[in-house]
Amino acid sequence: MARQKGDGKGRIGGRSVGTPNKATTDLKTWVASILEDGREKFIESLEKLEPSEYIRTFTGLPKQAPTTPDDVLRKEKEMMQELLLSLPEEAIDRVAKRLQELQKKEEDESKSR
Numbered sequence: 001m002a003r004q005k006g007d008g009k010g011r012i013g014g015r016s017v018g019t020p021n022k023a024t025t026d027l028k029t030w031v032a033s034i035l036e037d038g039r040e041k042f043i044e045s046l047e048k049l050e051p052s053e054y055i056r057t058f059t060g061l062p063k064q065a066p067t068t069p070d071d072v073l074r075k076e077k078e079m080m081q082e083l084l085l086s087l088p089e090e091a092i093d094r095v096a097k098r099l100q101e102l103q104k105k106e107e108d109e110s111k112s113r
Helices: 022-037 039-048 051-060 069-086 089-112
Strands: none
Touching: 022 039, 039 051, 051 069
């Protein structure tokens, strides 16, 4: 007779509680080894990218997920601050102008409703 769920003898199959996902662990290990072994070259390569390409690359890197909404907002603010501080002035001006355009568009749409 097969074991029944909830028979008091523990889990039926699957990973034990707290065991990390192998794919995630492998990816994190791989990224860490790349960053450790080629940190200087990686940084030099990032510095050569155009601002828009830098943003795509930076935001595409794997990140540890924050646990609460406040953590998410704090992390996003920190990332935006780092990103803005690393951009040339003309890129910052373009970002600010685009944000103003989007805000005006949003305001116009809400007025027309």
